[in-house]
Amino acid sequence: MSTNRRGFLKSTATTMAGIGITQSMPGSLLVYPGVLNAGDRIVVALIGSRNMGWYNLTDLLQQPNVVCKTLCDVDDSVLAEKAGELVKQGLNKPQLEKDYRKVLDDKDIDAVIIGTPDHWHCLPTVEACAAGKHVYVEKPLANSIGEINVMLDVARKYKNIVQVGQQQRSGAHWKTAIEFVQSGKLGTIRQVKYWANFNYGAGNMPVPDSDPPVGVDYDRWLGPAPKRTFNKNRFHGSWRMFRDYGGGLMSDWGVHLIDMGLWAMNVKTGPKSVFSLGGNFANQDRALEMPDTLTVGYEMDGFNMIWEHNGGVQHGPYDQLYGVKFIGTNGTLVADRARWRVFPEWGEEDYRMESVEEHLSDEKSHINHCANFIGAIRHGDTLNADIEIGHRAALYAHLGNISFWADERVEYDEGTRSIPNSKKADALITPTYRLPWIFPSSS
Ligand SMILES: NC(=O)c1ccc[n+]([C@@H]2O[C@H](COP(=O)([O-])OP(=O)(O)OC[C@H]3O[C@@H](n4cnc5c(N)ncnc54)[C@H](O)[C@@H]3O)[C@@H](O)[C@H]2O)c1
Structure with missing residues (x-):
């Protein structure tokens, strides 16, 4: 101000x-x-x-x-x-x-x-x-x-x-989870894995195109996205499963969870390379442009990162629909928005680390985040x-989708902001805006 x-x-x-x-x-x-x-x-x-x-x-x-x-x-x-x-x-x-x-x-x-x-x-x-x-x-x-x-x-x-x-980022139990990962007690962390299994990732049943609801400026809702006839499935709440407006589970949940891995592992750059495998294997009858099934491998310095989602499935590892886990030589830390837990590893003689009490969320992450914004202004x-944190998480999520759509391993060059090893993938970096909306310039 x-x-x-x-x-x-x-x-x-x-x-x-x-x-x-x-x-x-x-x-x-x-x-x-x-x-x-x-x-x-x-x-x-x-x-x-x-x-x-x-x-x-x-x-x-x-x-x-x-x-x-x-x-x-x-x-x-x-x-x-x-x-x-x-x-x-x-x-x-x-x-x-x-x-x-x-x-x-x-x-x-x-x-x-x-x-x-x-x-x-x-x-x-x-x-x-x-x-x-x-x-x-x-x-x-x-x-x-x-x-x-x-x-x-x-x-x-x-x-x-x-x-x-x-x-x-403003959640107290996430902060203690990150601190625990960074304390070294888990030993060498060789893999960070994320998963997100939600029914909504399967999309809705198709409905015919129709007129937009009265009182909606549909052309303005589309904005820079391509013009097309209104369809309820592509509108309020369910647009995320269509490429022109969202990135499916990969970007919807991917940014939240991958952000935790990047934070804990102190990653300040993009991945060395990204390779995705998936498809719409179980929900071809649905209104869905995104893969209902996707596994993404991120090549990192000294460890692997793996993203996995299954739209239309509501079970996951550790009985959690979604989560992140840090796999260390001494133990594995598993976290979601409710809590974090550690599963110690054992060797021939004994456990490799002491047991750790479960940490529950205080459920204040969102209000803390808003308070932090106001605190920054005031x-x-x-x-x-x-924005740099949001930028990094989104970069990882979009690279996961780009590798899937290009069907190629991609290597993003942060200097030139391009994907020199794949023309198909490089062409997906920047969307074409529909006039009168003009793609903004950095300067
Ligand atoms: N942080 C989180 O945990 C979290 C949770 C849910 C959604 N989100 C994010 O919030 C955003 C919105 O998601 P949602 O679930 O609220 O979507 P939504 O479809 O329910 O609401 C979006 C609203 O934006 C309006 N809108 C569209 N174009 C507009 C324009 N040009 N000008 C003004 N209004 C316009 C729509 O009419 C609609 O009312 C997304 O980016 C989503 O990823 C974040």
Whole structure:
């Protein structure tokens, strides 16, 4: 927040508090009960308001002196429902917008939450950074490697605070799990394995194309993605199984879990090479563009990383639908969002390490993540999932998908941001944007 803006907010807040305003005033900043006298307010807007974006807003509004001025969505029914929720909570009715660019033009707004589908993360983030806003953008950082590269460059150029929605970075039990892995007690870690088995990864049963629902600006929902007739399966909530908008389980869960492995193993670069195997083996009757079955091998320095997903299956190792495990010579640490456990190895004589108590989650990772974002804006706290962290996790996830689609082992060169060993894979790095949307530039 600039000094001018801070001063402006302070004087506006004081004036409003002085005259006891607690209701919305057209054309003015919104005023919420109980937040007027304890310092400057941070004014946020939400772009993409239906599900995760809304959850983010809800937890951001729990932070002191955070107010919501605007909700933006391309669906009138989402706007109406969420505005109603805010009012029900005793907050003022927000301004409603369908065009995110109007939100970015609003000088009152300090920070935006971007809760749109993955194909709509890049442009709003880049433009928000250029407009001097701080950004909480959902994961995966974007739907392609080309987009995440530009986002990272632009955020660094304008020095914005950009938190990526990889909230596990703010989870207390994840932090202790990572510390345990890094303590060396597991011995030499030779493999990090991830798995994600969920029914939704099998897609829905097909339904015919139809008109978009009344009140939806469908062309704007598609945005830079190719034009096509509306289909309910490719819309709210289930778009992730279609390549134009998302990356399936590989990027949806991949970024969360692979991020934990990269964090624990202190990896700051891309993989040496990536090789994927899979297909849609069990769900050909479904509306699904993604492989329901995928195994990805990441060649790393001194250890292997393996990703595996099975859409339509709800069981997994250790009775967990999803998880990460670190296989060491002395023991294996297994973690998910609920807990982490260690399974000691044994030799001829005895166990190779002492037993370790199970660590349970306090279930505060998301609210902590929101508090960390506000702490970064207000006090300069270090972000737990800065854009560079989101960029790295997304790079790994997208390389997994690219290797699958190109059907080749891929070697990504971070210097040239290309895949020199495969023309087919290299062509998948950057999407073609549909006019009038223009692929943004780094400069
Ligand atoms: N961090 C997590 O644990 C977590 C969990 C779920 C989803 N997510 C991420 O959150 C994002 C949103 O997922 P979701 O499940 O909320 O999707 P969703 O389909 O439920 O909601 C997306 C909303 O964005 C709106 N939208 C689309 N284009 C828009 C535009 N140009 N301008 C404004 N609004 C637009 C849609 O109308 C919809 O209301 C995705 O990137 C997803 O990966 C993260």
